[in-house]
Amino acid sequence: MTKLSVNINKIATLRNSRGGNNPDVVKAAVDVQRFGADGVTIHPRPDERHIRYQDARDIKSIITTEYNIEGNCQEQKFVDLVLEVKPDQVTLVPDVLGQITSNHGWDTVQHRDYLREIITVFKNAGIRVSIFVDPVVAMVEGAAETGTDRIELYTEAYAHGFAAGNKEAAVAPYAAAAKRALELGLGLNAGHDLDLHNLKYFAQNIPGLDEVSIGHALIADALYLGLENTVQLYKRQLGF
Numbered sequence: 475m476t477k478l479s480v481n482i483n484k485i486a487t488l489r490n491s492r493g494g495n496n497p498d499v500v501k502a503a504v505d506v507q508r509f510g511a512d513g514v515t516i517h518p519r520p521d522e523r524h525i526r527y528q529d530a531r532d533i534k535s536i537i538t539t540e541y542n543i544e545g546n547c548q549e550q551k552f553v554d555l556v557l558e559v560k561p562d563q564v565t566l567v568p569d570v571l572g573q574i575t576s577n578h579g580w581d582t583v584q585h586r587d588y589l590r591e592i593i594t595v596f597k598n599a600g601i602r603v604s605i606f607v608d609p610v611v612a613m614v615e616g617a618a619e620t621g622t623d624r625i626e627l628y629t630e631a632y633a634h635g636f637a638a639g640n641k642e643a644a645v646a647p648y649a650a651a652a653k654r655a656l657e658l659g660l661g662l663n664a665g666h667d668l669d670l671h672n673l674k675y676f677a678q679n680i681p682g683l684d685e686v687s688i689g690h691a692l693i694a695d696a697l698y699l700g701l702e703n704t705v706q707l708y709k710r711q712l713g714f
């Protein structure tokens with residue numbers, strides 16, 4: 475069954491808004507695992523707008539499931555942090571400074587040699603590597619040339635298409651990309667803008683989906699439904 479990794483960035487957003495330690499990000503990481511999450515994801519950004527680099531260190535000690543750290547490997551500070559913390563998985567995301575959120579995958583053809591080098595660094599440290607890609611078969615084939623263990627399909631376009639009532643057309647490129655990934659022996663993750671409405675249909679139509687990482691919508695839902703209930707609601711969407 476597809477694993478659910480809960481991204482707790484937005485817990486840190488709320489914490490940082492008042493300068494104290496409420497809500498406690500480490501406690502949230504403990505709790506989402508206790509509530510049934512298969513993993514914890516964080517995405518420390520250079521401006522530390524939500525998750526701080528110290529959070530990444532503090533969370534490591536309480537991981538009882540899987541730990542996924544996402545971020546921009548073109549930032550040496552990020553590379554150093556990941557090699558220090560040694561999560562189960564690092565997900566490489568080609569963000570540029572100042573982005574409100576991640577909004578594109580790697581050009582795995584243009585950046586093949588760069589990605590090969592940095593992926594080797596993380597794999598030599600015993601860390602599984604996933605790279606963030608758009609649902610384009612050529613990008614999946616390029617990813618396979620980099621030596622990455624997995625790809626993470628960037629699902630914003632799917633989420634928008636689903637919300638517009640075009641779910642079949644929206645999921646089609648992802649199903650094609652997933653099929654190619656499996657043929658190439660790549661592990662398959664997905665994430666960004668997945669939610670309680672669109673998750674089940676996505677998971678039902680994507681063969682071999684190892685893991686979804688979900689944060690923004692899940693934390694927003696938890697404000698109304700409670701965190702424990704919400705984690706279990708998302709898990710049930712994957713248990714069809």
Ligand SMILES: CC(=O)[C@@H](O)[C@H](O)COP(=O)(O)O
Nearest residue numbers: 483517544567575576665666
């Ligand atoms: C790569 C990805 O899709 C997620 O990590 C997403 O970028 C979350 O980042 P924010 O919580 O800063 O929007």
Ligand SMILES: NCC(=O)COP(=O)(O)O
Nearest residue numbers: 481665666667687689690
């Ligand atoms: N990799 C996607 C992720 O970690 C969370 O994205 P979102 O659910 O906050 O859009």
